[in-house]
Amino acid sequence: MISILKSFLYAIEGVIDGGRNERNFKIHIVFAILTVSFAFLLNFSLTKWFILLLTIGIMLALELMNSAVERTVDLITEDYHPLAKQAKDLAAGSVFIFSVIAVIIGILLFAGPLIEYIV
Numbered sequence: 001m002i003s004i005l006k007s008f009l010y011a012i013e014g015v016i017d018g019g020r021n022e023r024n025f026k027i028h029i030v031f032a033i034l035t036v037s038f039a040f041l042l043n044f045s046l047t048k049w050f051i052l053l054l055t056i057g058i059m060l061a062l063e064l065m066n067s068a069v070e071r072t073v074d075l076i077t078e079d080y081h082p083l084a085k086q087a088k089d090l091a092a093g094s095v096f097i098f099s100v101i102a103v104i105i106g107i108l109l110f111a112g113p114l115i116e117y118i119v
């Protein structure tokens with residue numbers, strides 16, 4: 001039970017570390033807060049909340065995984081190595097792919113209700 005609690009605390013430490021030291025993670029947190037605030041304002045349905053929270057969760061988790069890959073590569077080598085480049089670029093690529101999808105999901109979720117709210 002104590003070891004499960006410790007693992008949980010280490011995971012929280014990782015999230016706090018990301019929030020303190022990772023610029024992109026901070027940007028995603030700001031977007032997450034903004035979109036959640038707008039979702040409250042626009043009275044999102046349960047289905048829309050489900051999609052929004054899932055998208056935010058995957059985005060933040062991918063960003064932390066990307067940071068983990070970057071640090072692992074930096075720990076292994078400070079020299080230029082093609083595999084180090086590939087590892088970092090592949091991890092960044094995964095974040096990029098989901099970022100594009102997240103923007104599309106954001107437009108689909110918010111465009112209609114926002115136009116209705118403004119007009």
Ligand SMILES: Nc1ncnc2c1ncn2[C@@H]1O[C@H](COP(=O)(O)OP(=O)(O)OP(=O)(O)O)[C@@H](O)[C@H]1O
Pocket residue numbers: 024070077078079080081082084085086088089092
């Ligand atoms: N050891 C290395 N060998 C070869 N290429 C590297 C190495 N380290 C970094 N690179 C290349 O330089 C790019 C920038 O690396 P860096 O470590 O600054 O990460 P970053 O993508 O800028 O991360 P951040 O999210 O912190 O801005 C990487 O995406 C990779 O293409």
